[in-house]
Amino acid sequence: MLENLGCSARILFAARYSFTLVASIGYGDLYPRTDGGKIFCIFFTLLATPALVVAYLFAARKSIDFMRFLALLMDEQNIRTFHKYDKDESGQLNSNEFKVALHDLGYRVTDDDVRLIMEEVNICDTTLVTIEEFGQAMILLQYPDAKYKKIRQTALASAMLVALVNLSWVLIGTICFMHLESWTFVESLWFCWETLMTIGLGDLVPHTEAGRPLAKGFWLVHLVARSIS
Known part of the structure; x- marks a missing residue:
């Protein structure tokens, strides 16, 4: 679809997709089709989504x-x-x-x-x-x-622990969906990532009897753990 568009239109599409991706909106009309695109989106949201949250919080505090x-x-x-x-x-x-x-x-x-x-x-x-x-x-x-200040060392240790737990949970889910849905490693990793980030582009959906309930449980366990932390 994008191949037939001009340069300015492609830029607008890319900007729109980037915002919906970072903001966890995920309309589903645009999504990465290559393994390289999926890996890039993971790293992109890993950096850009927290930055967007910080910007929202900064604006709210200033208000x-x-x-x-x-x-x-x-x-x-x-x-x-x-x-x-x-x-x-x-x-x-x-x-x-x-x-x-x-x-x-x-x-x-x-x-x-x-x-x-x-x-x-x-x-x-x-x-x-x-x-x-x-x-x-x-x-x-x-x-x-x-x-409002907190002890920096304690905050850093907590952040590292949360990051380690989330990474472990993503890898566990990746391995499970690779076997259940016959996806590649990158496809399973991308599905787990967009699920935990609540992006939900709809490009990958579990189709097996075991994969569908696992996807719900995978997200619910993460949601409960994130709420507790």
């Missing part, structure tokens, strides 16, 4: 931060406190005024804390704080990143 910012910026107490110490009505607080305002709101910050916060929220002038930057400072104080 949450923006909503928090709006809520804190529109908080009457914060607004009153800002204007209370903006004695010259310039719309900005210097470091001393900023520190006193934070103390008034119950944040016992030191001079070093004030300096770090002002450097974080300011874009140009790090000696003055506008009311928008004051709202950003409230986010830093109420939702510090430190409380």
Whole structure:
């Protein structure tokens, strides 16, 4: 089908297929036909799908931060406190005024804390704080990143263990479907991979009496294990 299309149309088809593959949509109208294509898709989704998830999470976190910012910026107490110490009505607080305002709101910050916060929220002038930057400072104080941090070594060890278990499970499934469905190693590997990644292109479907229930059990066991982990 693609052979009869021009270069721009092929690029659009490839981009559409890549997105549906990485996003685990899998319409089934396009799928890899060669062993090399299947192997490439496995490595491609292995890298691109986690990257897409990270991008989704990053966008969601930024949206949450923006909503928090709006809520804190529109908080009457914060607004009153800002204007209370903006004695010259310039719309900005210097470091001393900023520190006193934070103390008034119950944040016992030191001079070093004030300096770090002002450097974080300011874009140009790090000696003055506008009311928008004051709202950003409230986010830093109420939702510090430190409380969300995890021990890196523990996270790395857990990730390696999960990856090893998933790889072992894929290889077990590959061997089973090779014998039950008379598929090649690459076909069985590709079927197991697109099943666990919930892509489901439909290019390979078990047809034997033992293969169909095994495919359901293969996916359910993986789903339960992933939910527990």
